[in-house]
Amino acid sequence: xxxxxxxxxxxxxxxxxxxxxxxxxxxxxxxxxxxxxxxxxxxxxxxxxxxxxxxxxxxxxxxxxxxxxxxxxxxxxxxxxxxxxxxxxxxxxxxxxxxxxxxxxxxxxxxxxxxxxxxxxxxxxxxxxxxxxxxxxxxxxxxxxxxxxxxxxxxxxxxxxxxxxxxxxxxxxxxxxxxxxxxxxxxxxxxxxxxxxxxxxxxxxxxxxxxxxxxxxxxxxxxxxxxxxxxxxxxxxxxxxxxxxxxxxxxxxxxxxxxxxxxxxxxxxxxxxxxxxxxxxxxxxxxxxxxxxxxxxxxxxxxxxxxxxxxxxxxxxxxxxxxxxxxxxxxxxxxxxxxxxxxxxxxxxxxxxxxxxxxxxxxxxxxxxxxxxxxxxxxxxxxxxxxxxxxxxxxxxxxxxxxxxxxxxxxxxxxxxxxxxxxxxxxxxxxxxxxxxxxxxxxxxxxxxxxxxxxxxx
Numbered sequence: 001x002x003x004x005x006x007x008x009x010x011x012x013x014x015x016x017x018x019x020x021x022x023x024x025x026x027x028x029x030x031x032x033x034x035x036x037x038x039x040x041x042x043x044x045x046x047x048x049x050x051x052x053x054x055x056x057x058x059x060x061x062x063x064x065x066x067x068x069x070x071x072x073x074x075x076x077x078x079x080x081x082x083x084x085x086x087x088x089x090x091x092x093x094x095x096x097x098x099x100x101x102x103x104x105x106x107x108x109x110x111x112x113x114x115x116x117x118x119x120x121x122x123x124x125x126x127x128x129x130x131x132x133x134x135x136x137x138x139x140x141x142x143x144x145x146x147x148x149x150x151x152x153x154x155x156x157x158x159x160x161x162x163x164x165x166x167x168x169x170x171x172x173x174x175x176x177x178x179x180x181x182x183x184x185x186x187x188x189x190x191x192x193x194x195x196x197x198x199x200x201x202x203x204x205x206x207x208x209x210x211x212x213x214x215x216x217x218x219x220x221x222x223x224x225x226x227x228x229x230x231x232x233x234x235x236x237x238x239x240x241x242x243x244x245x246x247x248x249x250x251x252x253x254x255x256x257x258x259x260x261x262x263x264x265x266x267x268x269x270x271x272x273x274x275x276x277x278x279x280x281x282x283x284x285x286x287x288x289x290x291x292x293x294x295x296x297x298x299x300x301x302x303x304x305x306x307x308x309x310x311x312x313x314x315x316x317x318x319x320x321x322x323x324x325x326x327x328x329x330x331x332x333x334x335x336x337x338x339x340x341x342x343x344x345x346x347x348x349x350x351x352x353x354x355x356x357x358x359x360x361x362x363x364x365x366x367x368x369x370x371x372x373x374x375x376x377x378x379x380x381x382x383x384x385x386x387x388x389x390x391x392x393x394x395x396x397x398x399x400x401x402x403x404x405x406x407x408x409x410x411x412x413x414x415x416x417x418x419x420x421x422x423x424x425x426x427x428x429x430x431x432x433x434x435x436x437x438x439x440x441x442x443x444x445x446x447x448x449x450x451x452x453x454x455x456x457x458x
Contacts, residue, residue, distance in 0.1 A: 002226070002227060002228060003206070003207065003208075003224045003225065003226055004224060004225050004227065005208070005211045005212070005222065005223070005224040006211070006222050006223060006224070007223055007224075007225055008170070009047065009051075009170055009173050009174065009177075011225070012174065012177050012223075012232075013050075013051045013054060013056070013177075015225065015230075015232055015251060016054065016056040016177070016180075016181075016184055017051070017054040017055065017056055020054070021050055021051055021054055022051075022052070022053035022054055023048060023049045023050045023051060023052045023053060024048045024049065024052040024053060024065065024066050026049065028065070028066040028067060029045060029048055029049065029066045031066065031067065032066035032067065032069045035069070035070070036069060036070065036071055036123050036139075038123070038139060038142040038143055039142065040069075040123070040125075040137075040142070041137070041142070041146075041147060041148055041149060041169060042147065043147075043148050043168075043169045043170070044125065044169050047169070047173060048066060052065070052066075056177065056180050056184060057176075057180070058391070058412075058413065059180035059183040059184055060129055060176075060179045060180045060182065060183055061126060061127065061128050061129055061176055061179055061180070062126065062127055062128075062129060062338070062339070062390070062391075063125070063126055063176075064124060064125050064126060064127065069123065069124065069125055070123075070124055071121050071122065071123055071124065071139060072119070072120075072121055072122040072124060072134075072136075072154075072159040072160075072162075073112065073115065073121045075124070075134075075159040076104065076107060076115075076119075076159050076160070079104055079159075080104070080107070080108050083104065083105075083108075084108070087099070087105055087108055090105075103118055103119070103158075103160050104158075104160070106118060107119070107160075118160065119159075119160040119161070119162070120138055120139070120140065120162070121138075121139040121140070122134075122136045122137065122138055122139060122152055122159075122162055123136045123137045123138075123139050123142060124136035124159075125137070125151075126172075126176060127338065129338070129339040129391070131336050131337055131338040131339070131388065132157050133153050133154045133155070133157070134153070134154050134159065135151055135152065135153040135154070135165060135172065136151065136152065137149050137150075137151060137152070138150070138152060148168045148169055148170075149168070149169075150164050150165075150166065150167050150168065151164075151165050151166045151168070151169065151171075151172040152164055152165055153165035174223070178223070178234045178236065178247070181232065181234060181247065181249045182247070184249060190247075190248040191245065191246070191247055191248075192245070192246040192247075192248075193243075193244070193245050193246075195244060198235075198244060198245075198246045201246060202246070207224060207233060209235070211224070212224065212233070212235035213235065213237070221235050221236050221237055222235050223235065229250075230250070230251035231248060231249070231250055231251070232248075232249045232251070233246065233247070233248055233249075234246070234247040234248075234249070235247075283359070283396050283397050283398040283399075283418055283419050283420055284344060284355065284359050284360070284361040284396055284397055284398060285359055285360055285361065285398045286309075286310065286311060286361050286362075286363060286377050286397060286398075287360055287361070287362060287377060288362075288375075288377055289354070289362035292362070297375050298375075299374040299375050299376070300374075301374065301376070302372065302374050304372070305372045305373060305374050306330075306372055306373045306374070306382060306385075307373075307374060307375075307376040307379040307381060307382060308369065308373050308374070308375065308376070308379075308382050309375075309376065309377055309379060309380055309382065310363040310364075310375065310377055311342050311344075311363055311397075312340070312342065312380070312382055312383065313369070313375075314352060314363060314364075315340060315341065315342055316330075316333050316334070316337065325370075326370055327370035327371065327372055327373070330369075330370055330373060334382065334385055334386055335385075335386070335387055335388065336388055337386050337388065337389060338388050338389060338390050338391065339389070339390065339391040339392075340383065340386065340389060340391070340392050340393070341391075341392075341393040341415075342392075342393060342394045342395070342397065343393060343394070343395035343396060344361060344395070344396050344397060352364050359398070363377075378400050378401075380399060380401070380404045381404045381407075383404050383407075383408065384404040384405075384406070384407025384408060385407070386408070387409075387410065388410060389408060389410060389411055390410055390411060390412050390413070390432075391411065391412065391413040391414075392408065392411055392413075392414050392415070393414075393415035393437075394415065394416055394419055395415060395416075395417050395418055395419065396417075396418045396419070397419055398419065398420050399419055399420060399421070402421060402423070402426060403426075405426050405429070405430060406426060406429040406430075408430060409430065409431060409432065410432050411430055411432060411433055412432050412433060412434045412435065413433075413434065413435045413436075414430075414433060414435070414436045414437070415436070415437035416436070416437065416438055416441060417437050417438060417439035417440060417441065418439060418440045418441070419441060420441075420442075421438065421441045421443075422441065422442050422443055422444045423444050423445060424443055424444065424445045424446055424447075424448040424449055425445045425448055427448055427449070427452055427454065428448060428452070433452070433454060434454065434455060435454065435455040435456075435457075436449075436454055436455070436456050436457070437456075437457045437458075438456060438457065438458040439457065439458055441458065443458070
């Protein structure tokens with residue numbers, strides 16, 4: 001067996017996207033640097049130029065395209081613009097004590113040259129798939145010409161609190177690729193999480209575990225590649241929680257079924273990725289359960305109110321750690337979310353969804369709503385108000401009205417697999433759409449897909 005340990009970024013990208021590399025233009029990078037007022041590190045410029053548009057960079061967490069690279073101070077200023085009237089009104093009414101612990105309010109009252117007493121300025125290059133965290137370089141490092149500076153990550157779902165995440169760009173990009181590898185190999189992968197299990201697997205496959213256990217500032221530790229079998233091994237550990245994990249990715253799905261034991265593992269993994277057999281029909285009609293009706297969740301529309309679907313509320317609650325308490329929190333979450341996945345299988349596995357006969361699904365009410373919001377399991381229009389949404393996935397669900405998609409002007413990737421979606425003409429109203437997944441959809445007007453040059457999976 002020929003194993004190579006701790007691959008370079010170039011070698012990792014060749015594993016994921018060999019011969020299909022796509023980069024951003026030099027012009028777009030130059031424009032980004034002009035916007036932020038400083039040059040990016042050469043190592044990251046090279047990555048953007050060579051691999052920036054490779055699909056793997058948006059499989060899980062997302063790369064910021066050059067035109068969307070921004071600083072944390074720019075994000076704070078945008079927040080101030082949105083809340084300025086509210087802040088001024090609080091001062092006029094003498095209610096500013098309500099913002100006593102609000103660092104955005106504190107920054108708003110200071111000249112920008114004093115902001116660094118509260119938070120530093122960061123150049124943000126990557127973000128978590130729901131926008132919960134952003135990662136990037138300390139602006140002062142770039143201004144001082146640090147060639148390969150550390151990468152920092154926001155830790156409190158804002159643009160104020162950051163901590164060091166990785167020691168350099170190589171380590172950071174490898175961390176992002178280790179996360180994306182799950183989606184790359186989701187039809188053929190293995191996880192090992194128990195220490196004895198990992199040791200046994202490494203011994204059986206002649207992998208030197210000690211060569212994977214490198215000191216890194218992130219959770220990622222090491223990797224190795226079996227180039228003959230095209231198998232990539234990622235090892236990670238979190239000493240703070242005494243957790244470790246070995247993740248095995250098979251580039252060639254056939255490889256995993258060459259061995260009977262591995263074949264059984266693959267079949268088991270595949271079964272876990274779909275509904276149990278008795279829930280195999282799709283799409284599902286989401287309805288209010290009898291008990292929810294008795295509790296008053298079958299609500300009439302509110303004038304100037306916001307209708308919200310149970311599944312959307314459940315997803316937002318999960319992504320924002322159930323910190324959505326008042327209307328301000330909800331509106332802020334809705335305006336900021338960048339990726340929304342609404343497949344039922346994830347929630348069925350976690351007992352949030354009860355599937356009945358005749359393709360009916362009941363969703364447990366996840367959170368309390370503020371006064372101007374009301375439940376409606378047939379109204380998806382709230383998604384159209386998510387102005388920063390770039391990726392939307394709705395799988396195995398019956399949608400009464402897809403017209404909300406016309407409002408989703410910034411979506412780039414859209415997954416409507418196993419839904420009742422049919423009319424492709426709606427894509428004409430989505431100017432930034434680049435890629436769609438439409439498996440098991442009865443499509444009409446498919447000529448639109450070619451007209452718009454969409455990358456379509458069906």
